[in-house]
Amino acid sequence: MFFLKNYTTLCVFVGLFFCRNISAFWYDSSDICNNLIYIDYCLICYNTNNVMYFLSQIPYYDRCDYIRIGHQRNVTKGEILKQEDEFMEKQSDVAKKRYKEYKDEHNFSKKLGRERLDSKVKHLSSDAQDLYKKIYAVVDNNDVTPFQEFQLCHTIINEAKFKAVVEASALLPSKFYPETYNGHFIFYENENPDECDDC
Structure with missing residues (x-):
């Protein structure tokens, strides 16, 4: 019981001070950003294949602008990629560096996955x-x-x-x-x- 009580207190503490929910005040009820939760001040929480790896380096209320770009359904995929790159060009050097690392990791993983699938489809x-x-x-x-x-x-x-x-x-x-x-x-x-x- 003692452990459970302290564990609950710890979870509440971590939730209050280290996790943020994007404020719904800024976005309408259908916006993807109303449900965006991320961990703040955590050096090991995000690796290079997690979008928060670079988004954590972008100002708090600007992150949803990047996410909204990727959720456009009536813009070509090439234009979406271009808009994401243009958005990131306006960010800090650290965010740009992490974005490049994220894209490199994402493209590498995608290439490996496709090679695996290509080898299986031959059969x-x-x-x-x-x-x-x-x-x-x-x-x-x-x-x-x-x-x-x-x-x-x-x-x-x-x-x-x-x-x-x-x-x-x-x-x-x-x-x-x-x-x-x-x-x-x-x-x-x-x-x-x-x-x-x-x-």
Whole structure:
């Protein structure tokens, strides 16, 4: 009981002084930033593959501006990347350095993940390989918006042979993958479908 009481006190203390919730006063109720919580004053909390690695170096109320850029659905992916880079160019040298480290780590991880998937797709049928190629042709195209990407990939999966969809499903980004085939769709997001056990 003594431990539980002190542990609870410690959690409240840490929550009050080291965690922040972005104030909902500044944003409307549908804004993504209303639910943004991060740990302040923590040197080891964020590594280079966490967006807070560089956002923690940006002024408190400016962080949501960066996050909002990435959540645009009707702007091309290439334009989103450009806007993110332009936003970061206006930040401190430390934030810019960390942003570059984050992007390098992100791109490296993405490249390794794709190489893993490419090696696995070679063992699938030609229909499943074609489906994989069509999906990633859209995913790799920065001239489409995230909304167009979603629609195009959803259509590609919906029009593919069921057997090919089942066979390639572990290699496709799950955000495009329906829970039921040719019915009411519920989509799941997963950054790395190769490591998704329950998608």
